[in-house]
Amino acid sequence: MTRDETWTVGRLAEHFGVTVRTLHHYDEIGLLSPTERSTAGYRLYTRADLVRLQQIVVYRRLEMSLDDIADLLDGSDDAVDHLRRQRGVVTARLDELNELVSAIDDALEREMTNRPATDAELKELFGDGFSDEYQAEAEERWGETDAWAQSAARTSTYTKAYWAEVKAEQDAVNAEFVNAKRSGEPADGERARAAAERARLQINDRFYDCDHEFHRCLGEMYVADERFAATYDALEPGLARYVRDAIVANSDSYRSPE
Numbered sequence: 001m002t003r004d005e006t007w008t009v010g011r012l013a014e015h016f017g018v019t020v021r022t023l024h025h026y027d028e029i030g031l032l033s034p035t036e037r038s039t040a041g042y043r044l045y046t047r048a049d050l051v052r053l054q055q056i057v058v059y060r061r062l063e064m065s066l067d068d069i070a071d072l073l074d075g076s077d078d079a080v081d082h083l084r085r086q087r088g089v090v091t092a093r094l095d096e097l098n099e100l101v102s103a104i105d106d107a108l109e110r111e112m113t114n115r116p117a118t119d120a121e122l123k124e125l126f127g128d129g130f131s132d133e134y135q136a137e138a139e140e141r142w143g144e145t146d147a148w149a150q151s152a153a154r155t156s157t158y159t160k161a162y163w164a165e166v167k168a169e170q171d172a173v174n175a176e177f178v179n180a181k182r183s184g185e186p187a188d189g190e191r192a193r194a195a196a197e198r199a200r201l202q203i204n205d206r207f208y209d210c211d212h213e214f215h216r217c218l219g220e221m222y223v224a225d226e227r228f229a230a231t232y233d234a235l236e237p238g239l240a241r242y243v244r245d246a247i248v249a250n251s252d253s254y255r256s257p258e
Contacts, residue, residue, distance in 0.1 A: 006036055006044035031070050058086050150208040166206055173199045177243050178236045187245030196250035212251040219247030
């Protein structure tokens with residue numbers, strides 16, 4: 001825009017993203033009135049009017065009332081003073097918004113940390129070890145048992161971070177079984193039985209009451225159920241039977257002599 005260029009109300013409205021009705025309202029209340037007229041009698045905005053509208057738009061975006069804006073613009077301050085004031089107000093608002101964003105981020109982190117893990121997050125953690133199909137089948141198979149009810153009650157509050165701890169424990173126990181087997185340790189050896197006991201304790205502490213006899217039944221299932229067997233054998237060939245035998249040996253070691 002050149003210094004002598006003038007703008008019609010429609011052109012000015014389009015450029016600043018305001019409505020013609022808004023400009024007419026500013027004109028009616030004396031906040032911004034076109035300074036010149038064309039030879040045809042149309043009212044025209046000058047460069048000075050444009051600068052004033054720029055200031056009005058900024059102050060309105062800062063949620064100032066039209067009366068307050070009029071008091072500021074009609075005071076003794078020049079354009080530089082107005083720009084400095086606008087910058088100060090915007091900077092202060094920016095600080096407030098940054099603090100608000102930080103507060104929202106903190107609240108979001110607390111909510112994300114404390115809320116129960118979603119199925120999608122469990123799939124992310126456990127991969128093929130967690131599926132909607134298997135969950136439905138497991139509930140149909142064991143849903144009426146006390147162990148299922150106890151496990152459901154406990155895990156309903158587990159967060160993603162807590163599940164990550166559970167997964168890390170499981171991986172560590174499985175690694176102990178793998179290392180023991182690869183080292184030539186028999187399934188009834190001390191290391192294998194110790195791994196079996198840690199596996200039992202994790203189930204007991206994290207999911208449901210699991211005594212040695214119940215764990216023995218689980219060990220048999222690890223071999224009888226093809227999916228459990230495949231999961232273990234994917235870590236180490238023959239691991240499913242090795243884990244079952246270690247669980248049985250550990251269970252026997254806790255039995256009272258007859």
